[in-house]
Structure formats: structure tokens, C-alpha cells
Amino acid sequence: MTSFQSTLEDEEGIAEELAESQQAISIAEFFEKNKHMLGFDSGARGLVTAVKEAVDNALDAAEEAGILPDIYVEIEEAGDYYRLIVEDNGPGITKESLPKVFGKLLYGSRFHAREQSRGQQGIGISAAVLYSQLTSGKPAKITSRPQGASDAQYFELIVDTDSNEPEISVDETTSWDRPHGTRIELEMEGNMRARSQLHDYIKHTAVVNPHARLELREPQEHFKFERATDQLPEETEEIRPHPHGVELGTVMKMLSATDSQTASGFLQEEFTRVGKKTAESVIDEFRDRHYGREMRWRPPAGHESIDIEAAITEATANKGADATAAFAEQIATGVGDTDRIAHHELHEVVETAADTVADEHGTTFGDTVRENALEVVWNALIDAREDDSDGEDIEDDDAQSRLVADLYELTDDATSTRKDDEVIHAFGERLAAKFEDEHADRENVRHRLSRRDLRDHVDRAAELTEEYDDVTFGDTARENVTEAIWDLMVTVPDDPPLVREFNGDRDATSDLVEGMRATDIMAPPTRCLAPITEDLISAGLEKEFDADFYSSATRDAEVHGGDPFIVEAGIAYGGDLEAEGSVDVMRFANRVPLVYQRGACATTDVVKAIGWRNYGLDHPGGSGLPNGPAVIMVHVASTNVPFTSESKDAVANVPEMEDEIELAIREAARELKSYLNKRRSMEQRRKKQNVLGKILPEMATKVAEVTGRNEPDIDDAIARIMNNVLVERSVSENGTSNTVSVTIENNSNTSESLEVTEIVTAEPTTIPDDANVVEMDGEWFLKWEPDVSSGEEATLEYEVADDAAFDLDVKGVEAEKLTVSDQ
Numbered sequence: 001m002t003s004f005q006s007t008l009e010d011e012e013g014i015a016e017e018l019a020e021s022q023q024a025i026s027i028a029e030f031f032e033k034n035k036h037m038l039g040f041d042s043g044a045r046g047l048v049t050a051v052k053e054a055v056d057n058a059l060d061a062a063e064e065a066g067i068l069p070d071i072y073v074e075i076e077e078a079g080d081y082y083r084l085i086v087e088d089n090g091p092g093i094t095k096e097s098l099p100k101v102f103g104k105l106l107y108g109s110r111f112h113a114r115e116q117s118r119g120q121q122g123i124g125i126s127a128a129v130l131y132s133q134l135t136s137g138k139p140a141k142i143t144s145r146p147q148g149a150s151d152a153q154y155f156e157l158i159v160d161t162d163s164n165e166p167e168i169s170v171d172e173t174t175s176w177d178r179p180h181g182t183r184i185e186l187e188m189e190g191n192m193r194a195r196s197q198l199h200d201y202i203k204h205t206a207v208v209n210p211h212a213r214l215e216l217r218e219p220q221e222h223f224k225f226e227r228a229t230d231q232l233p234e235e236t237e238e239i240r241p242h243p244h245g246v247e248l249g250t251v252m253k254m255l256s257a258t259d260s261q262t263a264s265g266f267l268q269e270e271f272t273r274v275g276k277k278t279a280e281s282v283i284d285e286f287r288d289r290h291y292g293r294e295m296r297w298r299p300p301a302g303h304e305s306i307d308i309e310a311a312i313t314e315a316t317a318n319k320g321a322d323a324t325a326a327f328a329e330q331i332a333t334g335v336g337d338t339d340r341i342a343h344h345e346l347h348e349v350v351e352t353a354a355d356t357v358a359d360e361h362g363t364t365f366g367d368t369v370r371e372n373a374l375e376v377v378w379n380a381l382i383d384a385r386e387d388d389s390d391g392e393d394i395e396d397d398d399a400q401s402r403l404v405a406d407l408y409e410l411t412d413d414a415t416s417t418r419k420d421d422e423v424i425h426a427f428g429e430r431l432a433a434k435f436e437d438e439h440a441d442r443e444n445v446r447h448r449l450s451r452r453d454l455r456d457h458v459d460r461a462a463e464l465t466e467e468y469d470d471v472t473f474g475d476t477a478r479e480n481v482t483e484a485i486w487d488l489m490v491t492v493p494d495d496p497p498l499v500r501e502f503n504g505d506r507d508a509t510s511d512l513v514e515g516m517r518a519t520d521i522m523a524p525p526t527r528c529l530a531p532i533t534e535d536l537i538s539a540g541l542e543k544e545f546d547a548d549f550y551s552s553a554t555r556d557a558e559v560h561g562g563d564p565f566i567v568e569a570g571i572a573y574g575g576d577l578e579a580e581g582s583v584d585v586m587r588f589a590n591r592v593p594l595v596y597q598r599g600a601c602a603t604t605d606v607v608k609a610i611g612w613r614n615y616g617l618d619h620p621g622g623s624g625l626p627n628g629p630a631v632i633m634v635h636v637a638s639t640n641v642p643f644t645s646e647s648k649d650a651v652a653n654v655p656e657m658e659d660e661i662e663l664a665i666r667e668a669a670r671e672l673k674s675y676l677n678k679r680r681s682m683e684q685r686r687k688k689q690n691v692l693g694k695i696l697p698e699m700a701t702k703v704a705e706v707t708g709r710n711e712p713d714i715d716d717a718i719a720r721i722m723n724n725v726l727v728e729r730s731v732s733e734n735g736t737s738n739t740v741s742v743t744i745e746n747n748s749n750t751s752e753s754l755e756v757t758e759i760v761t762a763e764p765t766t767i768p769d770d771a772n773v774v775e776m777d778g779e780w781f782l783k784w785e786p787d788v789s790s791g792e793e794a795t796l797e798y799e800v801a802d803d804a805a806f807d808l809d810v811k812g813v814e815a816e817k818l819t820v821s822d823q
């Protein structure tokens with residue numbers, strides 16, 4: 001015995017000792033010790049998290065019940081503690097479930113629902129209760145009045161951490177002036193050091209929930225966010241998981257829970273977007289992986305010395321000459337009629353021939369006869385070592401090379417022409433040997449191979465070729481050959497296992513999951529998601545930020561882990577936004593602002609990884625957050641947002657999601673880029689115009705002095721030099737009235753659509769047909785919408801009393817490209 005073993009022996013008994021102290025830990029006890037995981041790591045943060053949990057729930061519940069949310073949040077000092085009150089006008093909670101909602105962790109209505117909601121795990125509010133009882137020792141005080149109930153129910157309770165069950169101290173009926181809703185009162189240790197995060201959370205919640213009325217009263221400040229719309233977000237519907245991205249374990253669980261018996265039924269019943277046809281495609285993909293495809297070989301051509309009929313005749317005993325001949329002929333014709341034939345197709349030909357001939361000749365063709373025929377024909381097709389005409393072995397290499405010849409041709413077509421003929425032939429031989437090698441087991445007798453097996457064979461044959469023929473047979477060539485052969489091979493018609501056979505068969509289920517992923521399936525329905533939508537993102541940004549530019553993008557739905565998701569992005573730029581330092585990144589998940597863990601969030605990572613200089617932002621070193629007066633917002637909406645932890649502060653680095661976040665941001669950023677480009681060129685234009693504006697009048701004066709003529713019109717000159725659109729009014733007297741002409745001269749190189757409005761202090765005496773005239777408070781608004789092509793001119797005319805005053809307003813052309821001369 002080694003000393004190590006003897007040490008082990010001495011220690012016997014430790015395991016038993018340890019076993020005595022091992023015990024199950026209640027989930028509540030676990031979170032009591034790991035409060036940080038739920039976002040309750042400090043007094044400052046605890047308060048924000050508790051507000052967030054209660055407000056998220058209130059929004060979820062009200063929206064689900066079709067009620068416009070009206071939420072009141074109050075934080076007040078209460079001796080050594082803070083008291084938090086959150087009241088909503090939601091549907092309320094029944095007397096039966098209320099204690100569990102607040103007094104039991106992992107109890108909720110959303111965990112199993114594939115529908116976008118803020119709440120996911122059923123932990124949030126009970127964790128807030130747990131935090132409050134741990135820090136203040138006080139129970140949670142809950143009042144709730146369900147819709148339609150005459151009274152409200154009042155509970156005082158805590159979470160029993162041993163049993164993770166509510167411990168109720170007060171349970172009574174009470175009256176409440178709200179017709180329905182829920183009121184939560186929690187006392188907890190805390191402080192207001194995270195005031196700005198609290199404000200951000202409430203403010204940003206208001207931005208992305210314009211249908212909600214929110215009020216926050218805290219010791220120092222009081223905010224009210226009125227509803228901006230009476231439109232509730234699009235109602236969401238629960239959906240089944242999408243086949244793309246569901247994990248193996250989930251599918252195994254679903255297989256054991258389903259009522260369906262067949263694989264096709266299971267796929268159609270349990271997944272979204274799977275009908276009969278899609279289920280069949282998935283099953284075909286499954287077959288290719290699970291059973292492999294069968295190689296289809298060419299039937300013998302006329303010049304080949306393979307006599308299928310003779311082989312069958314020889315292998316068929318006791319059927320009478322006529323029946324045997326008919327049987328042999330029908331099979332030979334069946335084979336000859338195909339371009340290529342696989343084992344199961346040949347089996348089908350033999351079966352049909354046997355049935356027909358049996359009928360016609362009044363005899364029977366039993367299994368053995370059929371099997372013999374199948375075997376000899378198959379061997380004749382693939383194994384030319386036996387000459388079928390006389391039954392003797394053929395030594396001649398040429399005669400042995402049916403598979404080689406076939407594979408040679410396939411390889412030759414699939415690889416570059418630079419490869420030597422000899423080499424390809426040698427490769428064909430090696431690959432053929434791989435097919436022949438496999439005679440050992442039944443699957444391979446039928447030349448069934450999965451794509452992976454086929455690639456292995458190709459690799460092996462290629463390696464040998466490289467080794468012996470001293471040539472390269474690279475990855476592309478190998479892949480092309482594999483693909484060409486795989487394309488020729490045919491999916492086998494074997495019935496897939498039944499659900500009960502799948503059950504517990506990890507390998508078969510894994511093939512099914514791979515099949516699901518490989519099948520083209522329509523994107524999941526988005527009725528389970530409620531994106532904010534592009535317009536509302538811009539509107540939300542405009543409401544909160546006074547910027548010069550806003551853009552937004554909403555992507556199409558994608559799938560992660562069987563759950564659909566939609567990513568949206570918005571950018572606000574310029575105006576009053578802080579120009580110093582890096583841009584602000586606002587993150588949202590299911591309409592909830594994420595205020596903590598910015599650095600651990602996939603959203604931030606993606607923003608940092610984008611080359612912002614391409615989009616016109618200052619990006620020192622080309623990495624990290626860009627600088628400048630901008631806000632970038634990203635919203636991830638999903639039936640199951642992959643958060644980095646239960647505290648739901650940051651989105652995990654899931655590649656599919658990161659891709660979409662990037663695409664959404666880039667979409668919004670592209671608009672920013674063209675805005676900034678335009679702004680830059682406008683700035684240059686403005687500078688040039690300013691210079692011209694200074695120089696030209698001086699030149700004009702000089703020229704007039706020198707020539708003795710009147711000073712030329714500066715506006716006209718500037719407009720022409722700058723390629724501007726020039727809008728000029730001229731007035732000519734016409735008795736007691738004036739004829740007013742507004743001329744539009746388009747010196748730019750694009751067509752322009754303008755909106756020209758003349759505001760006149762007297763009623764025009766003649767009004768052109770093309771103008772729209774409105775009178776308001778003694779002023780006449782004449783509006784034209786002319787389109788003027790590049791280099792063209794348009795004139796708008798009207799007549800008015802000679803004492804009228806006018807004012808010209810032109811829209812539709814950037815200020816920098818426009819010169820208005822209305823003297």
C-alpha cells in the first residue's frame with residue numbers, strides 16, 4: 001500500500017462526518033445570504049431595487065388586465081428606516097395567492113409563459129419583502145383589492161426562510177377607496193445615495209411607457225410623469241417555443257411531457273411555426289443525421305458487362321422459368337430506368353417486381369427470394385469483383401472500378417482542373433475503398449453515411465493521397481467533394497422513432513434538435529413581444545432630451561433559446577446634450593430601464609466595439625465609449641431576456657443577441673452619420689457664405705464706383721455662386737393695386753420641393769389657382785408648394801391693394817441652401 005492510500009484509509013469516516021452536516025438549503029435561506037444576486041447588496045441599492053420590482057410588477061399586471069397604469073411611489077424616512085409605499089390601479093391579487101406572491105420566492109405567473117413581461121422569475125417582490133424583514137425586522141403590509149371585489153384584503157407577512165413559505169401575522173378584510181389595485185408597504189434599512197439611479201429608473205420608465213402615469217415622492221423631490229398616450233402597448237400573446245435555438249435538455253423535457261405520440265405530432269403541437277410540411281422537413285433533417293443518407297450509384301450502362309438479369313435468375317430458385325425471367329427482367333428494367341439508385345430504392349424495385357410477378361404468375365415470392373435478388377443486384381452495382389455473367393472473379397483492374405469510376409467523375413467535377421488525373425483516380429480508389437470497407441455492418445452494406453462520416457472518409461482518402469502522391473488536397477477540395485457526394489445521396493425513408501422511443505434517447509433527441517436548427521423555419525410570431533417601435537423611441541427621446549437629431553431602429557424578430565427577441569435602438573445627438581465626455585448609454589430590457597452593472601452588459605460591450613469614427617463621432621483610440629453630445633438607447637424585448645444574474649441588471653453576452661444589438665445600433669447610427677455629414681457640409685457652406693457675405697458688398701461698392709453704375713444685387717450673386725435656391729419677391733404697381741411676383745430660381749443641382757407662404761395684411765384681389773388661401777385674424781396666408789427642377793425657375797403671382805404689407809416664409813430647403821430676398 002502506498003503512503004497516499006494509507007493516508008486515505010486513515011481518513012475514513014470524514015465522508016460520514018461531512019454527510020451528517022450536509023442538508024438541503026431553502027431557496028429563501030440561500031438568497032438571504034446572497035442578497036446581492038437579487039440586487040439588494042446595499043442600503044442605497046436595496047431601495048432602488050425594491051421600487052423597481054414593485055413598479056415593474058404594477059406595470060405588468062395593469063397592462064395584462066388592459067388597464068392604463070397609474071402608479072404612485074413614496075419613500076419616506078421612518079425613524080432609522082425608510083418606508084417604501086407603492087400603489088397601483090392594477091387588477092389586484094386574490095386573497096388566496098397574495099401571501100405566496102409576497103411571502104414565497106420563486107412563485108409567480110410568468111416563469112413558464114413565453115410572452116414578453118418585465119417579471120420573469122417570480123422572485124422580485126418576495127425578495128424585496130425578504131430584504132425589508134431582514135434589515136428592519138418589520139413585516140410587509142399589503143393591501144389588495146381585486147377587480148370587482150367589494151372589499152380589499154389586508155395582510156401583514158414575512159417570508160419564513162426555513163420553509164420558503166409566507167408567515168402571516170395579520171389577515172383581515174378592509175375597505176379601500178381604489179376600486180382595484182395593490183398597495184405595498186415595506187420598511188427597510190436604506191439611504192438615498194442612489195437618488196440619481198432612482199430618478200433615472202422612474203424617468204426612463206416614463207420614457208418607454210408613455211401610457212403610464214407615474215408619481216414619485218421622496219424625501220427631497222416630487223415628480224409626476226403624466227401619460228403621453230392612452231394607447232396601451234400592443235397586447236401580447238403567449239407563444240410556444242420556436243424550434244431554432246431550443247436546447248437539448250429543454251427538448252428532452254418537452255418530449256417527456258407531451259401528449260403527442262409521433263415525432264411529427266410533437267413538433268407541430270409543441271412548437272410555434274411548425275406545420276405538417278415543416279415537421280416533415282425537420283424529420284428529413286433528423287433522418288440525414290440519425291440514419292445517414294444512402295449513396296446512389298449509377299446503374300450499369302449498356303457497354304458494361306454486368307448482366308443483372310442473369311444474376312437474378314441465378315439467385316432465384318424454384319419459381320419456374322417464366323416467373324423467374326419476368327422477375328429478373330422487371331428488376332433489370334426498374335434499375336435501368338434510373339439515373340442513380342440507392343439501396344432502399346433498389347429494395348422498392350425488387351418488392352414491386354416480386355408483387356407484380358407473383359400476381360401475374362400465380363406464385364409467391366417469399367422474403368428469402370426477395371432478399372437474394374436485392375443482394376445480388378446490389379452487389380452487381382457496387383461490387384464488380386464478381387463478374388455476373390459467368391460468376392468468376394475478375395482480376396482486371398478496370399472491371400473492378402465501377403465505384404472508382406463514379407467517384408472519380410464526381411471528384412473531378414468538384415475539384416479544380418489543376419489536379420492531376422492520376423491523383424484524382426487514386427483518390428477515387430481510396431474513397432471507394434472506404435465505401436467497400438464498411439461491409440461489416442448492415443448500415444454500411446447499404447452505403448448509409450451521415451455527412452460527418454462522409455467527410456471523415458473524404459478526409460482519410462485525401463490524407464492518403466497527400467501522403468502517397470505528394471500533392472495537396474486542401475480543405476476546400478475536401479468540402480467540395482463531400483458536398484457533391486452528399487447532394488447525390490438520398491434521405492432514407494425510415495420512420496422516425498415515436499415520442500416514447502425518443503424519450504430518454506439522448507443521441508436521437510440531439511439529432512432531432514440539430515434537425516430543427518438546420519431546417520428553414522419562419523421567424524417566430526411577434527405577437528408575444530411588445531417592442532416600443534421606431535416612432536415611439538424617437539418620441540420618447542424627444543420628450544426627455546432636447547437634441548438636434550433623433551433616429552431609431554426596430555429590428556425583425558430573431559430567436560435565442562427558442563425565445564423570440566427584438567432589438568431596438570435610438571440615438572439622440574446635439575442640442576442640450578452634454579458635449580464633454582463619453583456618450584450616455586441607456587439600456588432597456590422589456591421596457592425596464594437597466595440602471596446598474598453597465599460595464600457587465602452586452603449592450604455596453606457592443607456599443608464599445610463599434611467603430612464610431614465611421615459614424616462621425618469622436619472615438620479616442622477607436623475603442624471604448626465614443627465621446628460627444630449623444631445618447632444611445634438600446635431596448636431588448638424578449639419572452640426570456642438572458643440576464644447575467646437574477647437581479648436583472650445586465651444582458652448576458654449571447655452572440656445572437658449581440659449581433660442584433662449591433663445591427664440595430666448601426667441602423668440608427670447610419671442616419672446619424674448622414675445627418676452629421678450633411679451638417680458638416682452645411683457648416684462649410686455657411687462659412688463660405690459668411691465670407692462671401694462680407695466680401696461681395698465691398699466688391700459691389702467698388703465696382704459701382706469704378707463703373708458708375710448701380711450696385712449689383714448681392715443676393716442674386718451669392719445664390720448663384722453658392723448654388724442656392726433663390727426666392728425673390730418683386731412688386732410692380734398696377735393702378736391702385738400691386739402685382740406681387742415671387743420668383744424661385746433653383747441654382748442647386750437637385751430638384752427642390754418648396755413650401756412658400758406669403759402672409760399678406762390685405763385680401764388679395766386676384767388669387768392664382770395654384771395657391772391655397774386661408775384668412776386668420778386679418779392676415780391672408782397664401783401657400784404654394786412648387787417643385788422646381790435644377791436650373792429652372794418658377795414664378796408665383798397675385799395682386800393685392802397697394803398698401804398691403806407682406807412676409808415671406810419658405811420651407812423645404814435647408815437654411816444653408818436658401819437665399820430669400822423679400823425687400
Ligand SMILES: Nc1ncnc2c1ncn2[C@@H]1O[C@H](COP(=O)(O)OP(=O)(O)OP(=O)(O)O)[C@@H](O)[C@H]1O
Nearest residue numbers: 057061101108109119120121122123124125126182
Ligand atoms: N402589483 C401586482 N398586481 C398584480 N399581480 C402582481 C403584482 N405584483 C406581483 N404580482 C403577481 O405576483 C407574481 C410574482 O411577482 P414577483 O415580482 O415575485 O415575480 P415576477 O414579477 O413574476 O418575476 P421577477 O422575479 O422576474 O420579478 C407575478 O408573476 C404576478 O403574477
